[in-house]
Amino acid sequence: MARGIKDKVAILGMGCSKFGERWDSGAEELMLEAYKECLKDAGIDQNQLQAAWFSTAIDEVHVGKSGIPLSTTLRLPNIPVTHVENMCASGTEAFRGACYAVASGAADFALALGVEKLKDTGYGGLPGGRGGPLQVLWNASGTAPGNFAQLATAYMTAHGVSGEDLKKAIGHVSWKSHQNGAKNPKAHLQKAVEMETILNAPMIASPLGLFDCCGVSDGAAAAIVTTPEIAKALGKKDIVSVKALQLSVSNGSESGHNSWDGSYFHTTRIASKRAYEEAGIKSPRDEVSMFEVHDCFSVTELVTMEDLHISETGKGWKDVLDGFYDADGKIPCQIDGGLKCFGHPIGASGLRMLYEMYLQLQGKAGPRQLKDPRIGMTHNLGGAPRENISSVAIVGRYE
């Protein structure tokens, strides 16, 4: 393996807009909301930025293509702006681009900003109808809930988990996130929800009910990165540095070869292993302090905790029911409320997750603050279980 970028990049500042059905704002207002906080936190002048990465995934329903929308909205000093799209991993991709620019020495200060304005379509759920001219001739006419529901059926089949046990476990996943989200003023949904309500909610795509699905919302998040040396020189204390950034993309074996049983994320297993190696983490269950993972659906989170090599394969549902991932558990997961409470403005989500890690590591998470976290890990899963992009980021205290 290559040497990696462990501790070569520090987060200088971050910002995150209020997430939700932002009828008051377009993508541009959301971008500025996150950016203003980020720039202030970084404590530098805009003219010091040397490169930017801009992530959106469904830009056809808001800003359109290219890096121009970011540059014009922020009036950036004519620096390179790269527009990235990699489905739900887009936000992490923007961060990766900025980090690599700094790690390579190409830029001292780089911006990553992700935004998605989804609530101008006239209907609920993610905008559909995408795909190239061949895909639309044969791809099953599915939705995200329908694709991830199949992860649940395959997981039950592979591990002999009863429908009742699984429903309880994924119900607990959502229950826990709602408990956490209730303490987060930036979350879309800020109400705790009773377990009974979760279990009896209407079915969206069996076996996933309403509370097993994250919402659709608008939001933006941003990060400015630099080197730890520059951060120190600028007088920053409690520096948060990047330990690992890894991505794994399906090559068609899950969707086209009969070796995959549908019950796990092949790519997440790979990306997380590479990330632990890059970060020098030997025993993730003991070393990682907290997670923000891609809980687009409750079952995604459950299975992901196995594929991140934290819970044993086929036993993750037991850890969930034991409270292992609760706010007061061994490794809190979705301490900010997760996609469950923030919704999923696709291009922003990865950066929103890092924002919470950044706050926690600096002791600035208010009522959600965990005791002495040292390593935080984020994860995004773009696409469907059978074909996806899995991105993993590990950040921690710079020591």
Place this chain on the structure above:
Amino acid sequence: MVGIVAYGAYVPRLRLNRQAVYDANKWFAAGLRGLAKGERSMANWDEDSITMAVEASRDCLTSHKAEDVRNIYFASTTHPFKDRQNAGVIGTALNVEQNLSATDIGGSLKAGTSALIAGLNASREGAPTLVAAADKRMARVASSNELNYGDGAAALLCGTENVIAKLVGHHSVSMDFVDHFRGDESDFDYGWEERWIRDEGYSKIVPPAIKAALAACKLTGTDITQFIMPSLMPAVPKQMAKMVGIGEGAVRDLLGATLGDTGAAHALVMLVDALESAKAGDKIMVVAFGQGVDILVFEVTAEKDKLPARKGLSGWMARRKEEKNYMKFLAFNEMLPIDKGMRAEFDKKTALSVLWRKRDMIYGLVGGKCKVCGTVQFPRSQVCVNPNCHAMDSQDPYAMAGLECSVMSFTADSLVYSPDPPGYYGMITFTEGGRFMADFTDSDKDQVKVGAKMRMTFRIRDNDQMRGGFKRYFWKAAPV
């Protein structure tokens, strides 16, 4: 000897309860009470005459190779395309293109028999000819046609080897007796008074034609053991038989109680029904009426008992689900301006250039088989999907529509737009290798399970109504 060498049929799974139709409409058309008995077949929303003809053809070709077929005649009064060879779509779905002549025959309810006559004559020189007939006719709300019609298809393979029903002779007359018509500007039939059709049409046109046919075949009426003659007036076939000396016992049931009249396909559907139970030596007369009359006479041979088993009409009739929801029938037939929601608004434009490049994949469900590692895969690609192989340019085309397959995972999706929600879809795994995420059809709750055996079936995927109704076809999985 030329004749029929194989037969097949197809009937949609849904059977619309006629009483339910009548109950909805009796406030307006109380006179239909006499027809409120039994059930009629009802195409699913994703079925049309092409998809039904493909299924009947696959059934027919259970015992024969599609690539040997040299001609396809496709008879219907409801061809989905006015200008685009409908029979050619069937050919592509069966993976035959080269050395194939494809012809649509329509314009009359005797299109099925006219196609059969043409097919038999075309196969005399040893060119196996597939004759497929299907109809999915629209009918006005609260009309007798709505109750009488059914949707279905039949297919017959004509040839000279191992003939199961030898052609004894055929005879046709053509005269512009307009008992009903469907103009270019209408989806619906318009018909004249039944008594006039019976007395001036059937009674004066059919008997002389039958007599001429019998004379040409050197037979008399009593020689006919099975008399097949579709008609919306159940007494008419018996009356015609009597007028030409054919025994009443020979007159075949019109299948009205359980299937309905399948239009241009019906004479051939009834012929398949008769062939299923026919014995060597039986003499079958097929009569179809429609601006004239076609008559064919067959003699069943000893080869009939050697024909390998297939679903046939009885098999597809046995696959049945009663439908009592008349609203669903109207919605499936676009007779109800139902609120489909914004998710139904996505543009369904088809890139015709892509469809042409990928026609074997999309219409033929042809995947690939790697020459290096033997992995079967869908779609066929330039790099083998097997993670332990990844050989380049190693795959031969591999037809997958007939392969055994089962459900690996599935869901019932209430969010996705489906004309028949919830939308069922899931990962279909082929036992031989290969898999893909497929839409399901003809599926119900509690019927689809992980591990359940499925069968791939050719269906409508989308209808591009913005561009005059371009139907997109692809394969879906249906419970076995």
